[in-house]
Amino acid sequence: MVTNLRADAARNRERVLEVARAEVAEGNVSLQLNEIARKAGVGVGTVYRHFPTPRALLEAVVGKELATMVQLTEQASQMQDIRAAMEFLLRRTLDLQLCTSGGLAEVICAIEDADERTTHAKSEMRRLADHLLERARAAGVIRPEITGEDVRNLMAGLERAVELDPDRADVYVSVLIRGLSG
Amino acid sequence: MVTNLRADAARNRERVLEVARAEVAEGNVSLQLNEIARKAGVGVGTVYRHFPTPRALLEAVVGKELATMVQLTEQASQMQDIRAAMEFLLRRTLDLQLCTSGGLAEVICAIEDADERTTHAKSEMRRLADHLLERARAAGVIRPEITGEDVRNLMAGLERAVELDPDRADVYVSVLIRGLSG
Amino acid sequence: MVTNLRADAARNRERVLEVARAEVAEGNVSLQLNEIARKAGVGVGTVYRHFPTPRALLEAVVGKELATMVQLTEQASQMQDIRAAMEFLLRRTLDLQLCTSGGLAEVICAIEDADERTTHAKSEMRRLADHLLERARAAGVIRPEITGEDVRNLMAGLERAVELDPDRADVYVSVLIRGLSG
Amino acid sequence: MVTNLRADAARNRERVLEVARAEVAEGNVSLQLNEIARKAGVGVGTVYRHFPTPRALLEAVVGKELATMVQLTEQASQMQDIRAAMEFLLRRTLDLQLCTSGGLAEVICAIEDADERTTHAKSEMRRLADHLLERARAAGVIRPEITGEDVRNLMAGLERAVELDPDRADVYVSVLIRGLSG
DNA sequence: TATGAATGAGGCTTCATTCAT
């Protein structure tokens, strides 16, 4: 991703990201740049240089998952069984959202992005997902009035439900799938 | 509700609650007691006396809605058309959750309560809801593996989805209903 | 000035003002509220409560001098010898400006005030000064094109000159007086 | 001015100076070396190499104006009409001070200089000005007790007054001229 | 009981300066 960076700068950036990732994994989605600097053993300024806002840092943290989402969507697009594709995509999406404690969902549902790479990834993901959804609608697997936006919103909601009882993730996904079905 | 309270104390309590309710309605679920005291025209200490923690205040605020939920659940229990009953209950629940900006959902899904009256109301509501659900399951209106807890969690999630796009509330409710259907 | 204040609050307020006054006297006109809190031995919040902005504090600090200015202007207004009155007023004004390290001049020349009592005092002072100036103009002691605003601006400038060489204060005042003369 | 400098180093120096000059012209007299480096497209280190302190940079920036001042003073010295000479010099000095947002006045009135070329220019300027003043005194155009230092201090003050109301620059200059007159 | 002044930890962000590359 970021290449034109001095070796030591890159190392620091990685350390910060690592710490931030750990925070997110622990559920602290509102990242405190000072705290992260301390844990990463770098000066505050360093964190601010790399990530001017908590938002930018969050996007960098979930960037990997967002990229994965794009890949998954593409993968799903290429599956023959459209219902299986939807189930696959939603289930995997949920996993990604969960391991980022909702950070990914937040980035996906945000209207403004801090980093344009986020915007690009999101729009690519949407393009693919909307296309898949179109096929699903045509196949009668998804009700016609459901938009891609709806699915993303419902997924964000689903994630919250699963946070409340992680053991029921599969049940909840199946509820959503059935709910969306035509 | 609260007895053995001097008239002025009761008046203060009400004023605080009113202000807090307005805050919650505006989406400020993490209540700032200082701010509330100021708006209510009472000292901070007074707020703390009546509501030792923000949590306690939140519970007091949504107490009315929680009571309404109990009533609604009871009402739903008495409806003949079980599917209509479920739809009625979920839709109305969502409305209550929305007008408390998720405060109600938070209280309902919380494991620990600050006030035991909350605990009582919640358990009463659960009893009634579980009973309704039992009937719904028997009637084949709800899939058998769905528990009352599941419904509550999914409702909390639904509320988040609706927050993301309030205009789609009806669609999202219908998705949930269908998803729960046997 | 401020009366409806609890005894301890008033004491703290005074302590803060005292420290701030000392700062100003030492030339630190841009008051640092944290620093002042520390020196006054009170919490930062206390300072912020009494003086929401550095500006408000500065105005409070020079309030006394501003009041004195109003008195002096009134006194000057009642003197028979109009030239002596102008000399008296300018010289005394300069003294007040100097002992506030220009803080008074800054407040006087500011367009926006933090405290409306400042605004009142300033407008009272201007009213009196403009009246005196009118008389001075009529008496041919001040050139006709000079406005009250001009005098205030020139006094602010004069203060800077005097800061550069305090020993020459009298000379500089006499230069100004002569410069203003018709 | 600066010799024995590699071509690229000289170019960098110039770029920095240009940016700093623009800052000063806009009123930012306390120069932020980071900011300037960014705008000049050079590293901070480069700025520090050429100008170890903000002060040094400021002196470099107003060096041109200081040189102009020397020229103007010389020019004024050669004018026949001594009153016209004083008026010419003061008015032009004020213009220079204004377009450096007081930076020039600050350098002129400073006791310590960062760069000895500043010291030289200042002393040359003083020599010429004092000489002119001597003539002015002799001609009865300037009051006998006024020193060159006084004039410089008063000019610094005048600049402040003009900053407060730039439209009155001419009036204020005339006040000073008259004030200095014998 | 009520008040609201006081506290001060805790979060934020900037920026002058250094120094490894």
Add this chain to the structure above:
DNA sequence: AATGAATGAAGCCTCATTCAT
């Protein structure tokens, strides 16, 4: 000679909570 990443002190301000009145 140039770079610019890194530093971290230093300033800012808020707000949850306590406690003297």
